[in-house]
Amino acid sequence: MAGSMAGGLGFSAILASMFFGAISGSGPATTAAVGMLMIPALADKGYNKGYAAALTASSGGLGVVIPPSIPMVIYGVTASESIGKLFIAGVIPGIMLAGGLMLANYVISKKRGYVGADKREPGALGKACKEGIWSILAPLVILGGIYSGLFTPTEAAVVSVFYTLFVGKFLHKELTSTA
Numbered sequence: 001m002a003g004s005m006a007g008g009l010g011f012s013a014i015l016a017s018m019f020f021g022a023i024s025g026s027g028p029a030t031t032a033a034v035g036m037l038m039i040p041a042l043a044d045k046g047y048n049k050g051y052a053a054a055l056t057a058s059s060g061g062l063g064v065v066i067p068p069s070i071p072m073v074i075y076g077v078t079a080s081e082s083i084g085k086l087f088i089a090g091v092i093p094g095i096m097l098a099g100g101l102m103l104a105n106y107v108i109s110k111k112r113g114y115v116g117a118d119k120r121e122p123g124a125l126g127k128a129c130k131e132g133i134w135s136i137l138a139p140l141v142i143l144g145g146i147y148s149g150l151f152t153p154t155e156a157a158v159v160s161v162f163y164t165l166f167v168g169k170f171l172h173k174e175l176t177s178t179a
Contacts, residue, residue, distance in 0.1 A: 007109025009045050010052075011102055013038040014059040018098045019139045021063025023160065025070045025153060031060025047114050059101050066094035068146055068153040087147075134167045 005011065013034060021030040035056040042052035064071050067087030076083035108114075129136065142160045145151045151159060168175040 005106070007105045007114050009038075009042055010047065010055050010105040010109060010114070013042065013052075013056055014062075014098055014101045014105060017056070017059035018062050018066060018094070019143075021060070021094075022066045022068070023139060023142055023156070024063055025068045025073070027061050027063040030063035031057055034060065045114070048112070051108070051112070055101075055105060059098070062094055062098055062101075065090050065097060067091060134171050138163055138167065 016038065017030050017034045020034055021027065024030055024033070035053070038056055039049070039052045042055070043049050047055075063069065067090045069087075069090060072086045072090060073083055075081065076086050138160065141163055142156050145159060146153055146156050165175070
């Protein structure tokens, strides 16, 4: 969606960190997982490696703010505070932090000349969304289940493994078994 915009790949890295942080609840895990993929991709597109690492590291911190956050659970248990209220209190600040990072990324990318991808054909976004709908639904299934109370974050981990295995193996046919 932001591919042709200045800093579009950085925008994607921040958004990926936001969703991964919401799923994992851990800042370091978010930084490691997203950084492993996005830092080389950003460097390949002409971003300075230091900037790519800083962008990924700073956006990885969203995992601490956006629920279900491991530090929030630990604080809630030790301070006898409502974990549900802590989670609710983290949503808006987490989104605002992500928005601020996206704005800073845009300004820096404009200044440094980090251009987005070539202009895409009309309808390319719709086609990509249609082809990837089951993958797009993964965070919604996982986070929707957690926030609705259908399952706990630990149960969400199990659901996410089985959901992504099913989508990868049977729908996308990208996972193969080798003996």
